[in-house]
Amino acid sequence: MNTLQYMRQGAVASIPMIVGGIPFGLLFGSLASSYGLSPWFAVAMSAFVFAGSAQFVALGLIALHSPIWVIVSTTFIVNLRHLLYAADLVKFVKHLPMPMRAIMGFGLIDETYAAVRPLYGTGAADEEGGHKVYLGSFISFYVMWNVTTILGVLSGELIPGMSEWGLEFAMVATFIGIITPYLKRRPFWFCMLSAGVASVVLSGLPNNLGLLVSAVIGVAVGYFSDSAVDDEKSIRNGEAQGVGK
Amino acid sequence: MSLLDSVLVILGMFLVTFGVRFVLFARAHKVVMPVFLDRALKFVPVAVLTAIITPMILMPDQYMAITLLNPWLLGGLAAFAVGIWRQQQLLTILVGVVVFFVAKYAISL
Numbered sequence: 001m002n003t004l005q006y007m008r009q010g011a012v013a014s015i016p017m018i019v020g021g022i023p024f025g026l027l028f029g030s031l032a033s034s035y036g037l038s039p040w041f042a043v044a045m046s047a048f049v050f051a052g053s054a055q056f057v058a059l060g061l062i063a064l065h066s067p068i069w070v071i072v073s074t075t076f077i078v079n080l081r082h083l084l085y086a087a088d089l090v091k092f093v094k095h096l097p098m099p100m101r102a103i104m105g106f107g108l109i110d111e112t113y114a115a116v117r118p119l120y121g122t123g124a125a126d127e128e129g130g131h132k133v134y135l136g137s138f139i140s141f142y143v144m145w146n147v148t149t150i151l152g153v154l155s156g157e158l159i160p161g162m163s164e165w166g167l168e169f170a171m172v173a174t175f176i177g178i179i180t181p182y183l184k185r186r187p188f189w190f191c192m193l194s195a196g197v198a199s200v201v202l203s204g205l206p207n208n209l210g211l212l213v214s215a216v217i218g219v220a221v222g223y224f225s226d227s228a229v230d231d232e233k234s235i236r237n238g239e240a241q242g243v244g245k
Numbered sequence: 246m247s248l249l250d251s252v253l254v255i256l257g258m259f260l261v262t263f264g265v266r267f268v269l270f271a272r273a274h275k276v277v278m279p280v281f282l283d284r285a286l287k288f289v290p291v292a293v294l295t296a297i298i299t300p301m302i303l304m305p306d307q308y309m310a311i312t313l314l315n316p317w318l319l320g321g322l323a324a325f326a327v328g329i330w331r332q333q334q335l336l337t338i339l340v341g342v343v344v345f346f347v348a349k350y351a352i353s354l
Binding site: 016037038040041044045048049050051054058062068069071072073075076079080081082083084085086087088089090091093094095096098101102104105106108110113114117118166168169170171172173174175176177178179180181182183187188191192195196197198199200203210211214215216217218219220222223226227 | 265276284
């Protein structure tokens with residue numbers, strides 16, 4: 001496969017989430033201008049920060065006249081979950097040159113992780129072309145996010161009420177389509193159920209903290225139930241073969 | 246906000262966001278993941294994606310709505326059922342989205 005084919009694969013896997021993101025780019029741009037912020041401010045934020053939920057949180061804090069250090073540290077907390085993605089992807093980027101890793105780091109958003117990570121799992125994204133698949137996803141989200149931000153700044157919400165349509169359900173459905181293939185083994189069920197329950201219970205925490213804590217809980221529950229299943233297996237195998245340690 | 250404040254906000258947000266995303270990639274060739282961590286990280290996709298969408302599905306208006314009048318729940322359940330049954334991503338998305346919008350429309354009648 002050539003570079004373009006790899007990139008197209010990443011872009012195609014991202015389509016439903018790109019559609020789901022459009023109203024939010026428009027909403028972000030129009031909210032920023034309705035708060036009386038300079039058009040350049042919103043455009044620059046989408047171009048340089050490129051972090052959907054953190055950008056909305058920052059707008060809210062600016063509207064409350066929060067000090068800069070509060071805005072920046074809140075952004076840090078809201079984006080902390082990306083550390084988990086990075087940790088998971090380390091094994092796929094370690095052979096790449098530093099500038100490429102920097103670009104991939106800049107583009108590490110929920111949606112691109114969600115779109116590309118399963119492709120690494122199936123081998124569709126390999127050592128040679130995985131980063132190209134990733135770039136295809138990143139670039140298509142980056143273009144969508146910046147174009148819709150500019151449109152939102154220029155003309156408010158292009159279609160009034162568009163963010164009420166529920167287009168972001170496309171993202172929900174895509175995430176479900178990514179989760180379900182994992183559910184062949186019990187530890188992944190435990191992981192999903194615990195993360196889901198925790199995220200609802202903790203949904204009142206500020207700054208996406210509930211999301212972060214729930215994710216860590218889900219990973220921990222998955223890990224420990226995985227170890228428990230393994231122990232059970234090795235005990236059973238040991239008995240079957242008549243060898244005990 | 247003054248121009249200086251705007252620049253500082255964007256610069257600060259850029260630094261912390263990029264920092265979180267890049268710090269591990271920057272050391273990727275030196276980082277040796279302990280085995281237990283590698284075993285734990287395979288749960289990241291399911292854990293994070295579930296934690297993002299469950300509140301959207303169960304509490305679309307910020308309070309619990311486990312009812313047949315909640316299109317998010319209906320669409321989510323339909324997608325989940327199809328995903329478990331067939332494991333074809335496109336079909337899962339399609340069925341979920343169709344059920345969601347049909348339910349949303351029917352409920353608004």
